[in-house]
Amino acid sequence: MASKHKIIFQPEGKRGEFVEGTTILDAARDVGVDIEAICGGKLTCGKCQVIIEQGMENLSPVTDDEKRLLDRRKAGKNYRLACVTKFYGDVVVYVPEESRGGEQIILKEGVELSVAINPAVKKYYLELPKPHLKDDLGDFERVLAALREDYGIGDVEIDYEVLRKMPDVLRDSDWKVTVSIWNDKEIIDIQPGYKAEESYGLAVDIGTTTVVGYLTDLRTGKVMAVDSMMNPQVTYGEDVMSRITYAMQYEDGLEKLNQKIVDGLNKILENVCREAGISTEEVCEMTVVGNTGMHHIFLKINPQHIAIAPYVPALHCSHDVKARDLGLNITKGGYVHVLPIEAGWVGADNVAVLIATEPYNQEEMCLVIDIGTNGEIVLGNREKLVSCSAAAGPALEGAHIKHGMRAATGAIEKIRIDPETLEPEYKTIGNAPPRGICGSGIIDAAAELYRAGIVKKNGRFNLDLDSPRVREVDGTPEYVIAWADETSIGHDIVMTQKDIREIQLAKGAMCAGAHILMKELDVEHVDRVIVAGAFGNYIDKISALIIGLVPDVPVERIESVGNAAGVGARIALISREKREEANRIARNVEHIKLAVHPSFEKEFSMAMYFPHMDRKRYPSHEEVLKMRGAE
C-alpha cells in the first residue's frame, strides 16, 4: 500500500492525507480549497502558484516548463505551481490571494459587502507558434486556436480596431501576447508580452453636481486611484431639469452637454491613470451610473421625453457601448457598461446603490437614502421594494450655500456649538485653516444651530440671543462659524438664513419622500436606514436624526456608507453576476412618482421643520438631543 502524507492549506488551515505522488491541486480540490487553475494543468496560465511553507524537500522537482511560468510571474523562490507539483511527504502550502479561485472581496467597510470577482474583461497570455510556409494560418485564427488549446475558450469575435493592430502586435512581440476578452465573446484588446496581471477598469458615478471616477484593479477589485470634479455641465444649468431645457431649446444643446461630460470623463481618466502610472489605453472597460437625466445626456439620447409625462426613458436595461462611439479614450476596442435605470429620475445611480447595499436580500425593513441634487429613496426588504426620487437640490453638496464647498482640504466637515456659550468648535479636512463647509459640515451646522436654539424648528433665526456670532447683515440673519482671521480666505465663514432655507428644502424633500414610501408600504417605522451620498465625507448620523433628514430610528441602525453609487459602479466592474442582478432589480422596484403623489405637498411642507412638524413621528427626538449633549 502506498504511504499517505499530510497536506495543510493556509491561511484556511484545511487539511487532508493523500497517497504520495498526488498533485497539490488535486489535494486542494479534494479538501475544498479553491485554487484558480484556468488552463486545467496545461502549464499555460500559471495561475495556480502557491507558496510552500514547509516540506519543500518533499516535492517533485521543478520542470523547465514550470520554471518558465514561475519566472514569467516573477514568483519568489518558495513558489510552485499546484497543478504539476506532486508531494511525497508532509507539506504546508500557503495559497496566496491572487491564486484563490472565486475570490471574494470586501468593497466597503461599515456595510460589509463581499463580491466574488468575475469581471467582464479577462486577460489571457498566449505564446503562439510562429507561422511558416507549411503553417500559414491567419493571425486571428492562430490566436483562436491558441485560446482553445491553452484555455479551452471557444470561438470568440474580434473588435475591428483590435483586428487592425493584431498583425503588427503579434510580430513585434515575437508572438507572445496577452488578449483581453469581453464577456467571453469578443477580443477587445491585444497587448505585446505578458500583461495578464495588469487589468484595469474605470467606474464612474455621474452626479448632477459631482462626478467621481475610480480606477480599479479588475483582478482584486482594489481602487488604485480616485478623481472627482464638479460636473462640467453645471455651466448649462445647476439641476437636471434646466439642463434638459437647455438641450431642448438649442439645436446643439444636447451635443454640447454631452461633450462636456465626455471631456470631463476623459480628464478624470487621464488623472487617475497618471496617478497609477498606467496609460489610458490600458483601461479595458468602464462602468457608468447616473440618474436618468445624466444617463441620457451621457449617451447623447434626447432627454426631453423623460421630462414630460408619462416620463418614459429610452431604455431601462443596461447597455454596452463601444467607448470609441462615445469618444472615451480607454482601449480602442473597450466597452462602456451603463447600468440599468428604474423609472422616472430613479436611475442607474440608484440601481448601483441597491447592488451595493442589497436591501432586496434583507429580512428587515430597510430605507436607503442616496443624497444628491436628485435624491433617491428606496424602501423595502426581500419581499418588495418601492422607490422615489426627490429634487433635493445641490445644497447638501455645498452648492447654493454661501460658504459651501466640496470635500477638500480646508473644508469644515464637523461642527459642534455649545448651547450655553453659542461658541462653535469645528474640524477641517486636513486640519487646515477653514476655506468653507462641505456636506457633512452643512448638516452638522443645521443640527447644531437648531440644538443651540439659534435656529428655531421652523428654520428661522432667533435674533434675541446675546452672541457676536449671531448677527444680521443687510437684513439677513447669519451665524459666524469661523472669524476671518482663523480662515485661509480672509473673511468670516457663516451660515445664513438663506442657507438654512436651502437645507430645509433639501432635507424636506428627502424626508417627505421617505415618509410617503413608508405609507405606501404601510409601515410605521423602519428597521434600518442606509445613508449614501457622494457629497464629501460621511455625514454625522446624530446630526441627520436631529434635523430629521432621516425618519426616526435608533441611531445605531443608521449606516452612513458614503458614495454607494460609486461602490455599485465598482461592483459592476468586477462582477458579471452583479450586472445581471442589477438588471433584475431595476425591473422589480416599484416606482412612486412623488411629483404627482396626492400627499406630497403636505408631507413636504411638514418635513421642512426640524425635525418634523408632526413631532409624533420623531418620538426619540429628545433622547437624540441628549445623546449629542453627552458626546
Add this chain to the structure above:
Amino acid sequence: MASKHKIIFQPEGKRGEFVEGTTILDAARDVGVDIEAICGGKLTCGKCQVIIEQGMENLSPVTDDEKRLLDRRKAGKNYRLACVTKFYGDVVVYVPEESRGGEQIILKEGVELSVAINPAVKKYYLELPKPHLKDDLGDFERVLAALREDYGIGDVEIDYEVLRKMPDVLRDSDWKVTVSIWNDKEIIDIQPGYKAEESYGLAVDIGTTTVVGYLTDLRTGKVMAVDSMMNPQVTYGEDVMSRITYAMQYEDGLEKLNQKIVDGLNKILENVCREAGISTEEVCEMTVVGNTGMHHIFLKINPQHIAIAPYVPALHCSHDVKARDLGLNITKGGYVHVLPIEAGWVGADNVAVLIATEPYNQEEMCLVIDIGTNGEIVLGNREKLVSCSAAAGPALEGAHIKHGMRAATGAIEKIRIDPETLEPEYKTIGNAPPRGICGSGIIDAAAELYRAGIVKKNGRFNLDLDSPRVREVDGTPEYVIAWADETSIGHDIVMTQKDIREIQLAKGAMCAGAHILMKELDVEHVDRVIVAGAFGNYIDKISALIIGLVPDVPVERIESVGNAAGVGARIALISREKREEANRIARNVEHIKLAVHPSFEKEFSMAMYFPHMDRKRYPSHEEVLKMRGAE
C-alpha cells in the same frame, strides 16, 4: 358531416379538398404550398397576402384588421390574407412571388444558380401601444415586447446609434415604426411608418483595377442599379504589390489607400441610390469581396505581412464591421460583411466566385478562372478543390494596352479578321464610333491576329504581309483595327507588338496556373471551364480557346459567367446560409503557391505561346480554328 370544398393554388397548381371554414393558409400548408406568414396569424405582418382568382364569393368577409393590413401594403381588390380568410366553397388562389416562403431566385442566367432568400437583415413593422402613466415602459423594452408579441422574436440587442434616435422616431411616427434586425440579434435601424417592403443592400466587388457595386433588393435579390469605376487606388500603383509597397514606404500610405477606396465606395453608393431613387441611409447592409490585398487595405489592416513569406493574412474568416467604423455612409447602425479569404492572394473575391459557381457541388472536374489583374484559378469537384493566384496584370481589363479601355459606349467588344483580305470587322458597345478596345475585344483581337497569321504562335508580328493595316511605326509593328476617320477619337485604333506581349503575359500566367493545378490533381483534362471576370462584356469562348487562355476543352463546356465575384457578393447579401458556406469553403480549398512552385517558370514560358508551346495539350486546336472560320 361538414361539406368539403376544393382549393387550387396557382402558379404551382397544387390542390386539395377541405372542410368548409378552413383558412387558406392551413390548406396551403396541408398541400405543401409555402406561403410566408411571419406573424403566425396574429394579423401583424400582412405577409401572407394572396390573390383570389376564382370564388371570391365563397370567402369569409374582410375584417377591419385585415383591411388595414391590406391597405397598408396597397393590395389590389382581389387580395386577401391567407391566415384569416376561410373558404366555404371552391376557390382558386394565386400566390404572388412576394408571399412565397423560402423563395428561390435565379441570380445568373447561363450558369443557373438558385438561392433561397434569407438575408442577414430583416425588417419588422410594429404598431406599438402608446405609453401612459400606468404603462411607462422604456422605449427599447416596448419595442422588444412588440417584437416578441407580434413576431415571436426573443431579446435582441440594439445598436447605439439606433438607440439614440429611437425616442424621437417613435414619437414622430405616432408609434408606428419598422425595425431592421441583423442576424436575429441586433436592431440596426428604426424607421418611421411601414417600411417592411423596402430593404436594400449593396454588394461590392473591389478589383485591383475595377470596382463594381450592385444595389440589391434584399427581399427579391434583384439588382436595382449598378455602378462601377476604376479603382481610385490606381494612382498609387497599378498592381497590388506596388500599392502594398506604397503602404509600407509612407507612414500615412495605408491611410491614403484606404481613404481612396472608402471615398470611391461612398461615391458608388451615392450613384446607385440616386439611380434607384432612395437615400443612402436606406441601405442597411453591404457585402464586400476582393483579393487579399484589396481586402486588407479596405479594412485598413497593414498589408505588409501578406506580401512577405509565409504570406499570412490577418484573418481568413468573414468579418462584420460597423459601416461607420469604416466611414461608409449606409444606415448608421449597419454592418459591412467582408467575405472570407482563402490564402495567399486568393481572397474573398474568389470565395465569392466559388459560392456563385459551386464547383464543390459538382461531380465533374471544373476549372474556374477568374480573370483580373490578379487572376484566381480553382480546380476540382465535390471531392477536393485546389486554387492558385496568377499575377496576370491588367492587360485583359484594358490597361497597359495602347487603345485599351473599359467596357463603355464606343468600346470595340468584338473583332473578326478575314484571313484572306486581312480586313477586320468589329462591333462596338452601343454601336457608336469606336473609341478603344475593351477586354473581350482585346482577346478577340489577339485570337484573330493569330488566326489570320498576322501574329505568329510565339507572338511576333509577321511583317511580310501585304496589307496597309500591318505596318511598323517607330520600329514597332502594329495592326490597324479602325482607321482614324471611322473613330470618335480622330486617330487610328491599333494593336501593337507591345500589346500582344502584354496579352501573352496575362494569358500565359492564367494558363500556366491552370495547368499546374491540373498536375496537382493529376488530371489530364477538365470537364468544364467557367470563365469569370469583371473586365467588361462576356469574352468570346472560341477566342479564349484559340489563344489558349483556357485549357483544351470542348467549346460547349466553357461557360462565360461575367463578374461571378460580384454575383457572389450579391448572394452573400441575400443568404445567410451562403455566408456560412463561404466560410466553410474558404478553409477547405487547398492553396498552391505559384510563385514558389518548381514547375511555374517552365509552364509560364510555354504558356506564353498561342495556344501553347506544347501543342499536345491542345489537340482540338485545328478544329477550333475551323469552327471560327465556319461562323
